[in-house]
Amino acid sequence: MELLHNLQVGFGVALTYTNLFYCLIGVSLGTLIGVLPGIGPVATIAMLLPATFALPPVSALILLAGIYYGAQYGGSTTAILVNLPGESSSVVTCLDGYQMARQGRAGPALAIAALGSFFAGCVGTLIIAGFAKPLSDLALALGPIEKFSLMALGLVAAVALAHGSLVKAIGMVLIGLLLGTVGADTQTGQMRFTFGIPELADGIGFVVVAMGIFGFGEIIANLEHGEQREVFTSNVRGLFPRGEDLKAAWKAVVRGTAVGALLGILPGGGAVLGSFAAYTLEKRISKHPERFGNGAIEGVAAPESANNAGAQTSFIPLLSLGIPSNAVMALMVGAMIIHGITPGPQVMTERPDLVWGMIASMWIGNLLLVVLNLPLIRIWVLLLKLPYRLLFPTILVLCCVGIYTLNNSATEVALAALFGLLGYIFIKLGCEPAPLLLAMVLGPMMEDELRRGMTIHRGDATVFLRSPFSLSMLLLAAALLIAIVVPAVRRKREEAFQEA
């Protein structure tokens, strides 16, 4: 009954007026940026980090978490009405959602996306509540060698799940690890790669990198494309799905939730992968696969449930092991550090109010999202008419102010511009930047564990293979890499990403 007690503590924290308020702000902002194409949760969370300085840590984390899962709800609205993914996790929702909208069934599509997401969110929250504690107990028993191998597995998984070329993704991880070494060496104080710039002594802030690459880099790339939008607003009538819709959709919701939750826990996972996998699964097992792409409601229900379930369960590695599993979670690590909390398994026992407050707030947030979103869809649609030429200067201002206030440092703003250039180059060259950010956050932890472990074991690298836990992590990583290189699996993987 420890779980019940913990949840009680959590709801006690989450249901205070202050935290309810920040939860509401978080999910509303999340929906907003989810609806708007061209700005994602990574850039938004990075932008808002400085603004949360003044808040108590719990409120700050509740707010930031809300942005992430709120974005999954908002993304579907844009996908269905405009045939543009508001978020990358809604890419597959476009396929059938937009077709439904064209057939005048935008209402049921939006409703099933929201209801499916809510179901998935509830299940996701329960899974976090059930798994976080046992996993953190396990994590406390791990030594430096084991932790290093676990993080290595995380990076390999991030590579395996990235879009596009495998070797290129490995390169991005390595660049991320190098960026993580910038600054004073923790053990000797030696300055590394600082080029005499004093602001770099504490390392490159990952917010600077995130805003540069995900904020500025993407703005530049978006501006190149120009924009064409065709909004199906007039067709949002009769929100509620018919009986036959519900009958067709509920199994897809359950399956999508299961797939999404499972893939969300994986290191490197998150919301995006689950939505692809769930869609492919539905198409594969359907008796009428030809309906997909022509407005099949399962094609909306499954991926939308999966991305929300994945968004929730991707918090598990962060909360239980202190290891972020994707770029958004890497930012959450940053948020915790800013608020004086060292992420790791000990947080679970030292700050139960924080962890369980956040978990409880996620359930409340999901409820708020359903209650808010269905009636407010018209307002979100209105926002979609806001042209990008007005939107991007606004994002630019918010990014600049956000970076500057982080440390009151103009140098960091200039540095972010440099990373904007780098991010643009990466986008141009087809290099997916998300693994870089993850590696940059994991890098210093990994180097630390590696050095500590090697000192304990007198430089004997075979210890990585002698520790059973470490060996199994490394074998798993190797298996993952081999699996992707095997032609059959590679074709499937490309197919899954292609179908968007």
Add this chain to the structure above:
Amino acid sequence: MRKFRPGKDFFAGLVYIAFGSAAVAIGRGYALGTAARMGPGYFPVLVGALLFIVGLVVAARGVFSKSERLKRLTIVPLATVLAAVLLFAVTIEQLGLVVAVLAVVVVGYLANARWRPLELALLAGVLTAASVLIFYYGLKLPFKVWPGTA
């Protein structure tokens, strides 16, 4: 023998090679230490060397197999967005928030193909006012607001 036309992979490989060799070259200047007592140079040099190798592989694949062609670079959005951000960095400390935000909005807006002066004026006004209200008065962040004042 077909003519070699470098594509995305080839250039990505070059970028990796550049990062990798820079890391090794600079990292060698820090104490390497031994495996049992790693110095500050050990990890960066190791990662840099790996990156160099990965870069070679990616570039080689770009030469020997067909990779997607690089799309044409458009300079205007790149130059204006970066210029806007750099202008903010240069002005924020000396001239304050109002000037810096105005600079970002006006220069950033240049990236648009069509100019609408009235719209720009309105946007700049709204964003500047909102920034001062939200960040200075609302969140009480320590900004210099106007040029000249403390």
